[in-house]
Amino acid sequence: MSVSDRDPRTGQPYPTSLSEEEWRSRLTDAEYEVLRMAGTERPFTGEYTDDHTEGVYSCRACGAELFRSDAKFDSHCGWPSFFTPLAGDAVVEIEDRSLGMTRTEVRCASCGSHLGHVFAGEGYETPTDLRYCINSVSLRRT
Numbered sequence: 001m002s003v004s005d006r007d008p009r010t011g012q013p014y015p016t017s018l019s020e021e022e023w024r025s026r027l028t029d030a031e032y033e034v035l036r037m038a039g040t041e042r043p044f045t046g047e048y049t050d051d052h053t054e055g056v057y058s059c060r061a062c063g064a065e066l067f068r069s070d071a072k073f074d075s076h077c078g079w080p081s082f083f084t085p086l087a088g089d090a091v092v093e094i095e096d097r098s099l100g101m102t103r104t105e106v107r108c109a110s111c112g113s114h115l116g117h118v119f120a121g122e123g124y125e126t127p128t129d130l131r132y133c134i135n136s137v138s139l140r141r142t
């Protein structure tokens with residue numbers, strides 16, 4: 001499944017809107033598979049899963065700032081987990097009915113690239129009880 005180049009909230013193209021050829025030349029195969037094809041990296045393999053370095057996590061496709069290390073927590077789920085994005089409008093949340101489940105997909109609000117999913121009410125002792133379960137390959141920490 002390829003991600004859309006239009007923001008479902010407005011029907012307008014995302015601020016950063018590139019052709020598939022441009023995305024392919026800009027991203028590695030692994031990045032393209034997750035960011036543009038809504039794939040998922042294998043659990044416990046991503047470079048940021050257990051990382052506690054302070055910093056800001058930006059979209060690896062377009063560079064928009066998405067999450068901060070102070071909202072990152074140990075969920076032990078195998079992917080980097082955050083309890084909130086750095087700003088509410090940094091990401092777009094979309095109902096995802098693939099794989100026979102109803103989940104909430106998280107995309108970059110600036111370019112529409114796939115980041116991961118968000119889960120609510122799992123009982124984590126965080127301020128929001130939300131788990132933004134994000135692929136490492138979708139992020140770059142600076």
Ligand SMILES: [Zn+2]
Nearest residue numbers: 059062108111
């Ligand atoms: Zn982006």
